[in-house]
Amino acid sequence: MSMRRGVGLAAFDNHQKTAQQYTDLGSSFLQSHIAQLSEQLVTFQKALKKFAESHADEIRSDSVFRSEFVRMCSAIGVDPLASSSNKRGSFWTELLGGDVNDFYFELAVKIIEICRSTRDENGGLILVYDVRRRINSSRRGNHQQEVSEEDIVRAVKTLAPLGEGFGIVTLGHKDFIRSVPRELNMDQTVAIEATQALGYVSVPILRDNMGWEQARCLAVLDDLVAAGLLWVDSQVSPKEYWTPSWIK
Structure with missing residues (x-):
């Protein structure tokens, strides 16, 4: 009886050791995988910065190119309008100067003006398409670059610190700007x-x-x-x- 009990306890102890080894191996693999992903992310971000420096003019002037660049940023977790940790400004400002950052803030001001002037007409809900049409119509005579709907959506998001007055809502598969202070x-x-x-x-x-x-x-x-x-x-x-x- 005592021998059987000893063999059983030894087998249980061996099973625990094996399970711990698998756990340690899995943890080591996970840490290695995370380290590799972090290294790849840093590489992507460096490549993105180099790309931005090489194509700064296109990013400033071409709305389609700018939209694709924003998608590239989002894919690797870079928010072009977010403040950087080195306190020198946003990602845009560091790479492209203040022009692009100013572009979105100036666009946001124009959006506010349109929303306020049309509120009696639409009750505070206006199609993003209509805002884009109005802005581009006013820009053609001044030889300014046209804006895309994505530019407008991103500009509206820069207004978030102002509170709940402005936001994007989707109704019937169409994007609207809400300019009334209620959800x-x-x-x-x-x-x-x-x-x-x-x-x-x-x-x-x-x-x-x-x-x-x-x-x-x-x-x-x-x-x-x-x-x-x-x-x-x-x-x-x-x-x-x-x-x-x-x-x-």
């Missing part, structure tokens, strides 16, 4: 998306398509009217709730 909840988003087909929505449309109770439909629509995001036409029955941009 849309899920019900409100559904109601706004419903206006994309006809320009308006109504209680029966929401009730029949979403299965909502009438009280829920009215609460959502009334909130959107109060926020200026929808205008109500009381001369028809049932009432129609229109998006301001469609009416214009």
